[in-house]
Structures are given as structure tokens and as C-alpha cells.
Amino acid sequence: MKDLFTWIKDTLWAPSRRPFAITPSDDDPLPLLPKGIYVGTGGDVTLRGVDSEEDVTYKNFPSASFIAVRAKFVRATGTTAADLIAEA
Numbered sequence: 001m002k003d004l005f006t007w008i009k010d011t012l013w014a015p016s017r018r019p020f021a022i023t024p025s026d027d028d029p030l031p032l033l034p035k036g037i038y039v040g041t042g043g044d045v046t047l048r049g050v051d052s053e054e055d056v057t058y059k060n061f062p063s064a065s066f067i068a069v070r071a072k073f074v075r076a077t078g079t080t081a082a083d084l085i086a087e088a
Contacts, residue, residue, distance in 0.1 A: 016087035024076040032088040040083025047071040
């Protein structure tokens with residue numbers, strides 16, 4: 001497959017090159033730090049940012065929306081949203 005964009009450096013603003021499904025966990029960090037998180041089915045998302053010491057909860061996030069955050073954890077406790085995809 002030919003990639004016409006191989007010359008473009010990967011940045012936070014570039015499209016995701018390694019999206020992966022997120023399984024919220026109270027103990028396990030995400031395997032890669034994402035550029036952001038796509039919320040497929042709306043609800044609350046509890047997470048910890050890459051440079052944060054505490055969790056925060058994004059309340060009532062709508063379906064088919066994007067959280068512009070670099071999270072190291074997405075917690076099971078407090079997360080009611082589903083179909084989460086990390087944009088890495």
C-alpha cells in the first residue's frame with residue numbers, strides 16, 4: 001500500500017496512526033499515551049492526565065465526541081461512557 005504522507009512528521013495535531021480500543025481499568029495504565037479519546041457512546045469518563053496527580057471526571061460527554069486530553073489512565077470506576085477509542 002502506498003502512503004502519500006510518509007514525509008509528514010507525527011504530531012499531536014496529525015491524524016491518529018495507532019488507534020486502539022480502551023478497556024477502562026482502575027489499575028492498568030493505557031499501553032500508549034493517546035493524543036485524545038473518542039467517545040462512541042456518551043456518559044462520564046474518569047481519567048488521569050499524563051502530568052496529573054489526581055483523576056478527573058468529564059461529565060455527560062455526548063456520543064460521537066472527542067476529549068482532547070493525553071491520559072495515562074481511563075478508570076473503570078466513574079466511567080459510564082462506552083466504545084472508547086484512544087487516538088495514538
